[in-house]
Amino acid sequence: VIDGQHRLFSYLKIDDDSVDDTIHVSGLANISSEVEARMFLDINDKSKPVNKNLIWDLTGSLDPSTPEGIVSNAVKEFVKDSNVNNIFYDNIKVPSLVTKAKFSFGGFCRTLNDDCNITKEKVMRKTEINNTQSEKLIKNPFYSQNYTSMTSNIFKGFNSFFINLNSRLKEDKLNELYNDAVIAIFSQLAMEYFKFH
Numbered sequence: 001v002i003d004g005q006h007r008l009f010s011y012l013k014i015d016d017d018s019v020d021d022t023i024h025v026s027g028l029a030n031i032s033s034e035v036e037a038r039m040f041l042d043i044n045d046k047s048k049p050v051n052k053n054l055i056w057d058l059t060g061s062l063d064p065s066t067p068e069g070i071v072s073n074a075v076k077e078f079v080k081d082s083n084v085n086n087i088f089y090d091n092i093k094v095p096s097l098v099t100k101a102k103f104s105f106g107g108f109c110r111t112l113n114d115d116c117n118i119t120k121e122k123v124m125r126k127t128e129i130n131n132t133q134s135e136k137l138i139k140n141p142f143y144s145q146n147y148t149s150m151t152s153n154i155f156k157g158f159n160s161f162f163i164n165l166n167s168r169l170k171e172d173k174l175n176e177l178y179n180d181a182v183i184a185i186f187s188q189l190a191m192e193y194f195k196f197h
Contacts, residue, residue, distance in 0.1 A: 052107075053093050054095050056075075057105065064151070074152075075105060079094055083163055085166040088103065111187045112158075119143070120143070124137055125138045125195040158190055161190040
């Protein structure tokens with residue numbers, strides 16, 4: 001076995017007769033130890049990771065009720081909204097929707113999921129008044145037990161934030177201002193705004 005030992009080992013530990021015991025493998029017979037070692041190195045050293053945009057895209061399609069699926073499908077809505085102030089319209093690299101675009105789908109999703117904790121039921125609101133800092137756990141303004149509602153809440157809230165911001169900027173400034181890093185920062189600022197309003 002040159003790859004997948006952990007899968008084979010976990011399969012051998014299963015003590016359930018209802019589990020399909022068919023294992024698909026790719027194997028090589030009658031090869032020398034040197035060829036086997038070279039193939040192992042090639043597989044493990046030269047393989048490329050799967051594109052993050054594709055992973056986020058597939059997660060939204062296959063697991064729409066998971067936190068990552070909710071985020072994925074919310075960000076996909078930006079690509080479809082043709083509002084004149086929506087800079088994301090047809091401009092996010094969602095493999096199933098748009099391939100040539102300026103902005104990273106995976107980057108936007110990661111920011112909302114990891115940095116904004118957008119699907120958590122409770123989020124931390126931090127304040128500072130007269131040099132006194134406080135933290136308070138509050139209900140996430142986007143949270144819903146219904147995953148389609150939460151997907152919609154996230155899209156509507158953040159879309160409203162970006163459209164309002166963009167409506168105040170001149171077109172040449174919009175093109176100069178936005179990149180993936182700026183989107184990440186603005187998304188985090190938007191989340192802070194929504195925690196208070």
